[in-house]
Amino acid sequence: MKIAVIGKGGREQALVETLAASPSKPQLFSFPGSDAIFRTAAPLVADGLDSLMDAMMREGIDLCVAGEESYLVKGEGLANRCAQAGIPCWGPPKESAWLEASKEFAKKFLTRHGIPTGKALVVKDAREAREAIGGHYPTVLKFDGLAAGKGVAVCPDEKSAEAFLDEVFEQQRFGEGRLLVEEYLTGPEISIFAAVCDDKYLVLCPARDYKRLKDGDQGPNTGGMGAVASRSLTDDDTMRAIEQTIVAPTVAGLQADGLPYRGFLYFGLMLTPDGPKVIEYNCRFGDPECEAVMPLLRGDLAGFCMAGARGDFKPELISFSDGWSVCCILASAGYPASSHSGDLISGLENCAARVFHCGTRCSDGGWKTAGGRVLAVTATGDSLEQARETAHAEAAKIDFFGCQRRSDIAYRNV
Ligand code: AMP
Numbered sequence: 180m181k182i183a184v185i186g187k188g189g190r191e192q193a194l195v196e197t198l199a200a201s202p203s204k205p206q207l208f209s210f211p212g213s214d215a216i217f218r219t220a221a222p223l224v225a226d227g228l229d230s231l232m233d234a235m236m237r238e239g240i241d242l243c244v245a246g247e248e249s250y251l252v253k254g255e256g257l258a259n260r261c262a263q264a265g266i267p268c269w270g271p272p273k274e275s276a277w278l279e280a281s282k283e284f285a286k287k288f289l290t291r292h293g294i295p296t297g298k299a300l301v302v303k304d305a306r307e308a309r310e311a312i313g314g315h316y317p318t319v320l321k322f323d324g325l326a327a328g329k330g331v332a333v334c335p336d337e338k339s340a341e342a343f344l345d346e347v348f349e350q351q352r353f354g355e356g357r358l359l360v361e362e363y364l365t366g367p368e369i370s371i372f373a374a375v376c377d378d379k380y381l382v383l384c385p386a387r388d389y390k391r392l393k394d395g396d397q398g399p400n401t402g403g404m405g406a407v408a409s410r411s412l413t414d415d416d417t418m419r420a421i422e423q424t425i426v427a428p429t430v431a432g433l434q435a436d437g438l439p440y441r442g443f444l445y446f447g448l449m450l451t452p453d454g455p456k457v458i459e460y461n462c463r464f465g466d467p468e469c470e471a472v473m474p475l476l477r478g479d480l481a482g483f484c485m486a487g488a489r490g491d492f493k494p495e496l497i498s499f500s501d502g503w504s505v506c507c508i509l510a511s512a513g514y515p516a517s518s519h520s521g522d523l524i525s526g527l528e529n530c531a532a533r534v535f536h537c538g539t540r541c542s543d544g545g546w547k548t549a550g551g552r553v554l555a556v557t558a559t560g561d562s563l564e565q566a567r568e569t570a571h572a573e574a575a576k577i578d579f580f581g582c583q584r585r586s587d588i589a590y591r592n593v
């Protein structure tokens with residue numbers, strides 16, 4: 180079986196390595212991939228969706244696994260193109276991936292199907308936004324489109340709201356688009372992942388990510404500075420409520436709306452005093468949650484995705500081990516506002532934990548930084564204490580110019 184994994188970050192490396200370790204022993208390929216991924220997967224040489232499809236056909240790819248979201252909504256959509264080419268794809272078609280690409284689409288879907296979420300109004304300019312806010316703070320403003328995780332502002336006061344409205348409507352920092360003014364919710368956040376195959380689903384191991392740059396949940400929002408995953412992360416009652424009020428109605432809603440879905444579906448939730456509510460959907464695995472969850476996966480992920488992409492749901496093929504997994508991100512100088520590339524990474528050879536490369540390059544025999552998030556260091560353990568102590572100790576062995584790392588991952592909010 181030949182599998183192509185689409186994407187280039189730590190998430191994709193975690194997927195590639197877990198797929199490669201499957202008992203069905205698949206042959207792995209990747210696009211655009213990375214030097215780290217290419218140690219396990221062969222490169223697919225392409226420069227866009229058209230040539231990627233050609234490359235997959237040429238290699239005789241049996242299964243395409245979508246790692247990152249952008250390809251799902253680009254052009255005609257990766258999964259749509261795969262369907263035309265007769266290549267099973269683990270990842271939804273464009274019409275369903277709007278759940279992630281448009282906050283307005285997602286909010287309408289949630290409301291239509293009675294799935295708990297914050298109330299929201301859609302506005303087209305700053306005047307309408309001010310009217311919708313109505314002087315109530317904090318408020319949450321969300322740009323209606325893919326904005327690389329930067330399109331959401333939680334505004335404690337008028338000043339911060341005005342600054343974001345200026346970015347969206349005056350500077351058009353994210354391009355043209357509308358804005359959601361959303362009710363401010365409170366409570367711990369949790370990332371829930373389901374593998375969806377038409378009308379069936381399997382809830383995977385839950386995780387929590389740490390979005391702020393600095394310890395104590397301070398500093399700017401990032402793509403994620405670390406994650407903790409365990410089947411014990413929440414109690415059974417909470418998981419049951421999440422499944423009954425959110426996961427099952429979402430899968431039923433997709434069916435009712437005629438939105439085909441085969442792939443990972445990520446529910447960003449807030450556990451509010453009124454029960455779990457949906458903050459966002461993502462049509463892929465989380466990053467860095469994937470780097471924490473994959474090391475706990477047992478069984479045949481390759482066989483599971485291959486069968487699922489063909490509409491044959493086989494939940495018995497995978498399971499998650501007991502215990503805990505903690506992932507610490509090492510980010511480059513300037514992240515998240517900018518990033519610093521070309522800095523030599525030291526200490527990798529001394530690190531006894533699993534290291535996934537988010538943004539690196541291998542040149543002149545050494546690994547160098549090549550992006551904002553650089554490395555994800557993951558350790559598993561029978562207990563939370565064991566996993567987090569190992570993850571932090573092993574991450575501390577690695578260094579590069581301006582390396583940024585949180586020291587409270589899995590110590591806080593667990
Ligand atoms: P998103 O990009 O939609 O995941 O939002 C980024 C972050 O903003 C979330 O992880 C939350 O911490 C915060 N956030 C989003 N929506 C809300 C809300 N309605 N109330 C409070 N915080 C929110």
Ligand code: GLY
Binds near residue numbers: 402461466
């Ligand atoms: N960890 C957040 C995300 O993948 O969107």
